Amino acid sequence: MRVYNTLTGKKEDLVPLAPGRIGMYACGVTVYDVCHIGHARSAIVFDVIRRYLRFRGFDVKYVRNFTDIDDKIINRAKQEGIGWDEVAKKYTEEYYTDMDRLGVGRADVEPKATEHIPEIIAIVRGLVEKGYAYVIDGDVYFEVKKFSDYGKLSKRDVDDMLAGARVEVDERKRSPMDFAVWKSSKEGEPSWESPWGPGRPGWHIECSAMTMKHLGESFDIHGGGADLIFPHHENELAQSEAFTGKPFVKYWIHNGFITIDREKMSKSLGNFFTIKEILGKFDPEVLRFFLLSTHYRSPIEFSDASLREAELSIDRYYTTLIRIDDFLKESSDKIKTTAEEKGFEETLSVFIDKFKEAMDDDFNTALALGLIFELIREVNKYLDARPSGRKAWELITRSSDLLSQSGNVLNIFNKKPEEWYDALMVTKRIPFTKADILDRIEQRQEARQRKDWAAADSVRKELEDQGIIIEDKKNGSTWKVMIGK
RNA sequence: GGCGGCGUACCCAAGUGGCUAAGGGAGAGGUCUGCAAAACCUUUAUGCAGCGGUUCAAAUCCGCUCGCCGCCUCCA
Structure with missing residues (x-):
């Protein structure tokens, strides 16, 4: 088996760390809103990869997380006037509803960031002790220049990035590239006790903690959307390898984007469709098929x-x-x-x-x-x-x-x-019941027996106008829903 | 500015050194049918953005040009 590895930029033979067994982690979602079809693509791609690995006889342990604490969740909670944990719960449920319909199976472990606070704190502490991270006013930052391999996944050079920096500069940080592994909480924000005072995990650290706990310090496959390569996966890799001193992931797999009018679909551009919107018009199988009809790394134009x-x-x-x-x-x-x-x-x-x-x-x-x-x-x-x-x-x-x-x-x-046809009756909003249709087929059959072709054809026409096609076979007629129009 | 990707028929889309360049849709013609539908058959790229080069051999490797896109900031 050959797999394209973002880390090496090449297709490589898939050789698991332990023969016959594969540990696989895919970044799930931050539960602050309903999912769009980009989430669907990622979920489906890794669902298929997991299914295929099983089909090929590997003993797969698949882990997919929920990020259930984050700035976006906190903001959403303020907007909706409910607790941040309620926001997380609500959109986790929405996630399951959508993914179940799309045939995306549950992962073997579905960890949540908030259930791994002790593990997260242990890693942050370790990073500080080893000199990879420093503390300022209750925040803890990972110092990028201490990790010499920084940039190896996303293929970028720290100095180049600083030169064209568009990153907002926090004067307290030693370098603009440094990123938070622990953030102090303001009054009224969700927080956990830590050696650095009350706070919450930085964005990337939860994945390091959860992969380590459920798959070990080194594992086989880590996946996600291509937009996670930088900074999320780069940072995750840096902090994990800095902490363990071992290679983090063997194969990095990233799926391509969905585009609309040749432009990346994204929340900030506003040019996105939610899964629910699409499933109002098409059967889930249609979306799934569509997303699998292009190779997972290529962009796919949605229409x-x-x-x-x-x-x-x-x-x-x-x-x-x-x-x-x-x-x-x-x-x-x-x-x-x-x-x-x-x-x-x-x-x-x-x-x-x-x-x-x-x-x-x-x-x-x-x-x-x-x-x-x-x-x-x-x-x-x-x-x-x-x-x-x-x-x-x-x-x-x-x-x-x-x-x-x-x-x-x-x-x-x-x-x-x-x-399939029952489902189409619903999505195509066919104004007949099955009994209606069978009734008309009966009428038409009688007309045909009389060789009253005009009457027979008018029944066909009536059904056809409403999206039903009659097919004459040797022992009777059947019907199906017309599509493609 | 730095890094990366893509450009295959009317449309979507596989194929990354060597058989007739998959598959689906659309169009045209045909077989079948009371008429249809479905299905099948034939047909639609001597050609893979353009120009050079490497090679016995290139859509496939290399160079340049044009066009499109992505990442460098939250993002699947």
Whole structure:
């Protein structure tokens, strides 16, 4: 398996510190607001990485934190006139609601900053004792120039940064680059007792404390959005390695941004969509599929049109699943071998290897999805040839297994087709009930029997106007929700 | 100013040295159908921003040019 490592700037073979086991940490969210689709991307990317590592047989311990104390939370609490801990609780719940819908699994450990204050204080104390941090008026700062490797993750030079400094200068700090590992609290702000007086953790320190506690001083994979590389991960790395004297993380993995009109989506620009907004218009699976249809490190341009395309692709998948189900239900013993059989069998036998090859190469979900749709086409082609008999039944069953295996890794395509259409009835706001539709299909069937094509077509037209498509098959008609319009 | 990334068909998007440049959408034509839909087939990049270079061989490596974007400040 090869993984792109931000630290080295190269794809490297994935060799865990302990054979067969992987410790993995992904930065979760600061719980001060509802999540936007950028959070969704990050969560989904690391969810898939974790699922795939498991699929490949690794014993994965996945840790994803909540930052539940921070300036933004405090400000939010003031705005809303509630306690900071209530803010954290509220948005943690919102987070779970959104992520559950998107099929993002729970991590094995989901630690919170406020539950690790003693560990944080121990690290801060250690940093001071070792001379990496200094105390001023109850604040504790990490002294960047004491850590000679500073800048190795984000590839920047301390002097260059100082030259073009846009950082606001705090006169008390020895250098503008120094950052707080512990902040004294003002009156009325949340605080914890510490050797330096009442205060709270600096922004980066909680991740050092939580990774160390749950994954050890050195671990395999640390992930997050690319915007965390600097300063968050750079600082986290510096303070962790300064404290332990050991390498912190073996592989740093960062996902790319979502853009809107070619510009980074961000809260400060205001050009963002919340997960909830999008899920009001599209099925969660559509968003998940869309986010996986581009490699995780590339920027991904977000638009309604792209989501509609994703929806169309998913529909193609489920349409084929229906064909598969129909075939398996009505298969007969009469043996009919087709010319397609040999090629189809070959496709099936190499599928999983190709899927692994794609995912082994830095989690190339876009390529993996391409392979799934190649298989979909082969299945359709095979079924078009109208095979029958035991062999055909076996091949189709195998296809179905392969599809669900690969779908499970990505955690998409695991609905029943009916569930997909039920969900579409809701998101597309179809003004009919299923009974309404079946009723009309019945009427149309009678008209067709009379060969009253005009009447039959008018029923079709009526349903079509409301987004329902009728499909005539050999033993009756079925319906589905029209999409892509 | 410093550092980094990207530019592949009408659109989205894989591919980073060597078979016909994946896959999806859209368009055109066809098979099937009472008509449709779905599905399948054919077709749409002798070509990978442009120009040079390295190589037996380049979308893929190197250089320059143009265009777009990101980080350097909270940010997934």
